[in-house]
Amino acid sequence: MRIAELSRESGVPIPTIKYYLREGLIPAGERTSPNQAQYDARHLRRLRLIRALIDVGGVPVAGIRELLDSIDAKGENLHNALGTATHATLAAAEQGPPTPSQARAGIELDALMAERDWDSDSARARQMVINALATFFDLGEDDLAVLLPVYADAAALVAEAEVGLVSSRSDVDSAVEGAVIGTVIGEQVWAGLRRLAQEHYSNKINTTGPDEGRDDRP
Amino acid sequence: MRIAELSRESGVPIPTIKYYLREGLIPAGERTSPNQAQYDARHLRRLRLIRALIDVGGVPVAGIRELLDSIDAKGENLHNALGTATHATLAAAEQGPPTPSQARAGIELDALMAERDWDSDSARARQMVINALATFFDLGEDDLAVLLPVYADAAALVAEAEVGLVSSRSDVDSAVEGAVIGTVIGEQVWAGLRRLAQEHYSNKINTTGPDEGRDDRP
Known part of the structure; x- marks a missing residue:
């Protein structure tokens, strides 16, 4: 054509x-x-x-080449492809010494990973978790950080299924492509479902009457 | 100051x-x-x-005002605040009739929600899930869509804990603020942990040797 x-x-x-x-x-x-x-x-x-x-997927154009290179690299293995997907889609961590909240968040993440025997070392994924946790502390929303193990349980549930599924593909190049696409697009599936689930659970808990407050909006 | x-x-x-x-x-x-x-x-x-x-959180500046209005609306209820957080942080669905893949994705999502009795109707969250699922179909990665129930389990796990935690706050305004912050920032915590968990599980499965393929990169 x-x-x-x-x-x-x-x-x-x-x-x-x-x-x-x-x-x-x-x-x-x-x-x-x-x-x-x-x-x-x-x-x-x-x-x-x-x-x-x-x-x-919301991938910045700058990350696209790295993802495509990973998909195109014949004989690339799944583990490296997942590493590339993480690297290409998460922004580089900012330089500079950690703030006190980031240091505290790092300690909590290390403890969680040690407990679960996670042997991951992606600096960008670590920094993403640490920055978000540190934000809870900085905003005085410390109690939200107690959900860390719940987020980890949910993340492990998804990750184990994803890795199991794509690694079962007989063709390694197809597994790599599935890993990259699943990582980027699967995040959107989960994020949308979480909002729907939040709505469902808050519907059940909601006791302050139908749509109060919303009426006052401009 | x-x-x-x-x-x-x-x-x-x-x-x-x-x-x-x-x-x-x-x-x-x-x-x-x-x-x-x-x-x-x-x-x-x-x-x-x-x-x-x-x-x-990656919220566009345009969504900030809506989130702040929700946090500032005294007597706002948690359910509405979560709805606002979803609305303000997810882009509006594109207009136009659904593609065949989107129609198929919509049917799968409806079936999932009926099965779980989710009574959620956020158009933006629905469209987010549908567009992502449809992408799997469009790219010929249909098997990735079988993970839908796993994503839903993980989303429900997180959402129930989140809604339970913030709704237990005695002050409704504080619950609303926690809901907005938790929704936006919690997504980042989960997303980072998922990448770390993927790395962990792919490490266990990886059998093609240490860092092969990566050496060939430019």
Whole structure:
């Protein structure tokens, strides 16, 4: 197909496709004349993958190349692919010595991981947890931090199922691709379900009357 | 304290503070002269809250006002506050008829919710789950969608604990504030822990040798 059809099929505007081509995020088409190239199903799939990672997964464009490199690296193993997915989608930790709240959060996270025998060392994932926990402390919402083991139970439940599922794929390259996509998109599935579950449980607890307060809003 | 000290204490630059003042995100200080105003601990706390929601929680500035209004509405109930948190932090669903994948995802989500008796109707949370599930289908990663019940178990585990914790606070305004902060920041705690747990479980399964593949990277 020509670029116009690739654009129609994928819903991605032609200038955006040309940008991805220039950046090497999608492979060049097959030249059929000096001004024309042909594209096929692989290009379409790659384009859909890029848009899903950006639009649904919220991955910054800068992280896309790293994810695609990981997916494309033949013989890449699942463990490394998961590491890449974490690295490419989580912002780098800010430099600087930890604040007192971050130091306290680090101690709590270390204790949790030791208790559960988690041998993980992703600096970016650690920093994400520490910064969020430290925020509870900084805002005087210390009691929210007691949920740390509950968050960890839920995270372990999901992670074990995810790793088990993708590692059972017979083709390692397909497992790697599933790991990257599942990590990025699965987060959105969980986050949406959590909001729905919150609504369900707060419905059950809600005793202050129907929609009071909301009426006062501008 | 004067604005310079407020800036120093909070780490927020003076022009940003002035922007928040103009936008009414933080209340005006007490004027002590035509060119000076005094700020207190409430201003500092509000500033820290705004920065935490933006920097740690990733809330778009546009969603901040809605969250703050919810926190400030005296007598607001927990259920409404959670609804506001969902509304303010999740992007509006795109218009347009559902794609076949989205229609299929909607059916799967409805079945899941009926099975669990979830009586939630947040359109934004629903759309978030549906779009993510539909992405699995569109990318030919259908098997990842079988994890839906696992994601739901994990979401329910977290949501029930969260709602139980904040609703047990004796002061309803404090419960509302905890619900908003917990919803936004707790998501980051869970997401970081999931990556650490993935690393742990993939370490256990990883059998293709230490860091093969990674060595080939540029």
